[in-house]
Amino acid sequence: MNHSFSMLQAIVESTPYGLLVTNKHGHVLCYNQPYMDMWRIPGEVGVNVRHQTIFQHYSSQLRDPQQFLRSTEVIYGAWLPESFDILEFIDGRVFERHTKARTLEGLNMVRIWSFRDITERRQAEAYKAQLAAMVESSDDAIIVKDLDGIITSWNAGAERIFGYRASEIIGSSILELIPPDRHEEENGIMNLVKSGNRVDHFETVRWGKGKKPIDVSVTISAVKNSDGNIIGVSKIARDITERKESQKRIEYLAHYDPLTGLPNRALLADRMKTAIGNASRYSSQFAVLFVDLDRFKPINDSLGHEIGDKLLKAVAERMQSTVRETDTVSRLGGDEFVVLLSQIHAASGATRVAEKIIAALSQPYHIGQHELVLTASVGISIYPDSGKDASSLLRSADEAMYSAKGQGRNCYHGP
Numbered sequence: 001m002n003h004s005f006s007m008l009q010a011i012v013e014s015t016p017y018g019l020l021v022t023n024k025h026g027h028v029l030c031y032n033q034p035y036m037d038m039w040r041i042p043g044e045v046g047v048n049v050r051h052q053t054i055f056q057h058y059s060s061q062l063r064d065p066q067q068f069l070r071s072t073e074v075i076y077g078a079w080l081p082e083s084f085d086i087l088e089f090i091d092g093r094v095f096e097r098h099t100k101a102r103t104l105e106g107l108n109m110v111r112i113w114s115f116r117d118i119t120e121r122r123q124a125e126a127y128k129a130q131l132a133a134m135v136e137s138s139d140d141a142i143i144v145k146d147l148d149g150i151i152t153s154w155n156a157g158a159e160r161i162f163g164y165r166a167s168e169i170i171g172s173s174i175l176e177l178i179p180p181d182r183h184e185e186e187n188g189i190m191n192l193v194k195s196g197n198r199v200d201h202f203e204t205v206r207w208g209k210g211k212k213p214i215d216v217s218v219t220i221s222a223v224k225n226s227d228g229n230i231i232g233v234s235k236i237a238r239d240i241t242e243r244k245e246s247q248k249r250i251e252y253l254a255h256y257d258p259l260t261g262l263p264n265r266a267l268l269a270d271r272m273k274t275a276i277g278n279a280s281r282y283s284s285q286f287a288v289l290f291v292d293l294d295r296f297k298p299i300n301d302s303l304g305h306e307i308g309d310k311l312l313k314a315v316a317e318r319m320q321s322t323v324r325e326t327d328t329v330s331r332l333g334g335d336e337f338v339v340l341l342s343q344i345h346a347a348s349g350a351t352r353v354a355e356k357i358i359a360a361l362s363q364p365y366h367i368g369q370h371e372l373v374l375t376a377s378v379g380i381s382i383y384p385d386s387g388k389d390a391s392s393l394l395r396s397a398d399e400a401m402y403s404a405k406g407q408g409r410n411c412y413h414g415p
Helices: 002-014 033-039 051-059 065-077 119-137 156-162 180-194 241-255 265-282 296-303 305-321 347-361 390-406
Strands: 018-023 028-031 082-088 094-104 108-117 141-146 151-154 202-208 212-224 230-239 285-294 328-333 336-344 365-367 370-372 375-383
Touching (some): 002 028, 051 065, 065 082, 141 156, 156 202, 156 212, 156 230, 212 241, 241 265, 265 328, 265 375, 285 390, 296 305, 347 375
Antiparallel strands (some): 018 028, 018 108, 082 094, 141 151, 141 230, 285 336, 328 336
């Protein structure tokens, strides 16, 4: 018996986790130091001390001491062959308790109790569960791929943004989401990740299901294994399509007339600045034509703004048809338009365009059930003779336009 007990005690003492051995009556036979440390038992427990006598010390540390006492009494009372449960402590620790009944030579029936501290594992599992819940509830697409570009993880946000279910896309190449003209961009990003370099947040275009283009902002981080080796890439993609469209709309309205789609006063100013720079550099000329519609207001007032707006759109289309692609037709507002002829060889070039505009605008307009007749007065200024800055050129063209009106309308007046 002494030999068997010595062997048992040696095994218990060499075990890294908490072990306690009792006989069928609950008397302590042996234990190890990890057991003492885990349960924070002061001093020696002592051989032949009943296991139940230290229950009170145990139970004072547990969240549910009564359940612990009941389960332990059942294990001894029914002499269960094996039992497993989880013990939760008031201080947040978590133990696995496992017990087995054994018959050892010379010792009759004994019960071996093992205790493992699984606090960190539980915390990791809880964190993992929280992280998984966050990933699934995120509005952003969270996608993981391996270093070969094969998608290994796909959350609900990715499904909403790109239209693919996880079962459809996991195992596929990330290139399914990337337009061909962005493949080089993707290769560059992967090279940075593989070399351990940081990838800055960026905006790009990706494909949704059916090759639908989607504007996204992307944050990328490397996925590493327990050895710190990079094994993949995690991508968080946010759909910014609406934001991009809104930005485009704002930029458009900043430079274009919302009714006619023509460049507005701000864009005209930019183009005049460019024209002045080019003309000054190359000692060339350009012209500014100020166009005002004759008697537009009575039509607008009598037939309503809807008809008036349609008439202005038709006027804009006709004016654009009379000039070159390099020229600019701009609407300043109301019934006032400005034409920038980017390069002319002589003033006669500007007068020919003015004649074409007057002729085009004087043709009848058929809008709804109405046949409308409209004319225009045009004033012309020439750089650099009429002025060397935008304000002077516009003022000179405006004055010339009023001179045309004074001459009877439906004509042009030059500098």
